[in-house]
Amino acid sequence: MRFEAITIKDIAKALGLSTSTVSRALRDSYEISPETKEKVLLYAKENNYRPNPIALSLKEKRSSSIGVLVCEIANSFFSQAINGIESVAQEKGYNVIIAQSKDDFEKEISSLQYLASRSVDGILFSVSSETSDFSHVQHLHQRGMNLVSFDRVVDFADIHKVSVDNYKAAYEATTHFIKNGYTKIACIANASYLSITKERVGGYTAALKDHNIAVNPDNIFFCLHGGLVYEEIADIMFQAMNTKNKPDAILATSDKITTSVLRYCQQQNIAIPKQVGLVGFSNVELTDLLAPSLTVVKQPAYEMGRIAAELLIKQIESKRQIKDFEDVVLATELHQRASSEKKAKP
Amino acid sequence: MRFEAITIKDIAKALGLSTSTVSRALRDSYEISPETKEKVLLYAKENNYRPNPIALSLKEKRSSSIGVLVCEIANSFFSQAINGIESVAQEKGYNVIIAQSKDDFEKEISSLQYLASRSVDGILFSVSSETSDFSHVQHLHQRGMNLVSFDRVVDFADIHKVSVDNYKAAYEATTHFIKNGYTKIACIANASYLSITKERVGGYTAALKDHNIAVNPDNIFFCLHGGLVYEEIADIMFQAMNTKNKPDAILATSDKITTSVLRYCQQQNIAIPKQVGLVGFSNVELTDLLAPSLTVVKQPAYEMGRIAAELLIKQIESKRQIKDFEDVVLATELHQRASSEKKAKP
């Protein structure tokens, strides 16, 4: 089955005109007489004429659609970001085409290739947690594809980037722990080569140092699957909580990691914050209602999506090659709640 | 800036052949000599040739893309459903184009119109909570657009539908309340004309009747915005909890309503389940970690997305007009947890 739409040719035939006349009448050209225009416009309206976007795309060499590559749609942060992207795209007349990498490097490459070959005008992407080599992105970039990197940004310069101040976010979260009396603070982070991981772990260690707390490498954990696999977190937690010098606080640097830590503690009857404090990066709307209510670092996901989409569309519609690439860094919010409340003096 | 791709014409020029020969060589036609084929294939591979999908779409009158219209992407249920849709689409070589209605009737109409005019091959949609009149969908359907209705389905027959057994889900949830000793069970539902609302309220009232509990119309509430506006729920809760015969349990029939009720109770210091029991429809992954852990009706969102996408693509690729429309109804899961635990005998 197929959806048959009326074309300019149909209108031309019906009114005994040429396609060029109809086209011009529809675009309100001065070369067409008012009477003809009226006839054409009326007929077009009556028959619900819409220009075929595919024909237009072929002619204009642009598709008015942008691709979005994220690791997982069903994730609060990314779905909020896509929400922002969609809202901008809608305003500017662009389609949003979605692809997921599922945090798999090979799938990221194929998805990116797929989006590019589907002739999108540009791509917004956040790299997978397995990605340490950016040559596939570089290659696409060199071939002239409009790209904007967001959240988990790439490490080369000539590209727009939109991210949050991960360093500061982790620094503040760690400092918050310290101020509340925690001293043995562990950090469970994403894959080690991710930009966000480096920055967050950097902020965490800097805060410790600034408060004269020794950084213990055994208290820094990395997970390749970013918490998508529960066992990964369970193993780390088991390892962390069964050392003689076990941590009294945990900084979880992603949504999934945070949830998994919480679930592990509940299963193992580890009291939060009594036995171990918890601060997590999370964009879930429900964290204030958790038991205990969770101290979270919240990212402005919707805003990131909007800004990234605006930068991309501006770049697409720019006549000349862009030389000045923006590196937008947004602030996070630390919501202080029960899971990291002040420690009772021993 | 634009992404310049190599075309068949470029290959033809480079090798001194005609475009038709190149085209046939690439499609491995018997009319082309092995030597020519090899030359063409090699050159195409070296220069990373990809057929232009837009040109193909124009020729084939199909775009290999499907539209998805949901009320809100940043919603657990819908993002999980989109996840399922994307996975099927990816397997079958289709793009997924996203649009949001934001539960606004006018935006639903324009988004649907937009998707149709962007020449998608078909549309998966869940109507907005404001939608009581389906004529815009009917109209699109009559014009031959491939449509599959999911979750909040339409009320006419000749269309594929994928939903859950809302009646049974609400019946079971209500029965669960009754078995645990609750008798004054209120129901806070979505907009009254939504299919899912009718079915859920139907299941709720049927369960009450089957257990010889009088149905009190004052205990059934409808919200037009489906909980997207917090005040809507706050008002309903205030009204419900300030009558002389106030409910001892609440059945919340959507994700947002559930969360809002929970938040209201926390703010007003209403103890769950002591003062009022709560069961909610929710697909959030964290409900077991809430305070108290929440009894939920969970929908197979991913599965729904997959099935709906499969039906749509099958319909798109079917040669003849489809006469037999499926009405797939999936089962929900009731996760019994603390928020609805057995009432202490008074």
Add this chain to the structure above:
DNA sequence: ATTTATGCCGGTATCGTTTGCGTAAAATAA
């Protein structure tokens, strides 16, 4: 009366790809 101007419109190429048809050269058959 002839030229010039102007209003109004049609023909055709173009975007990239596929495909039916035509045909020269080579291979086979008579």
Add this chain to the structure above:
DNA sequence: TTATTTTACGCAAACGATACCGGCATAAAT
């Protein structure tokens, strides 16, 4: 040798829309 078939390719139209170029009227200017 001539006739016929096969092989291997090119030409051109088509998909829908746009835009350049060109041309025919009628009206105004010389």
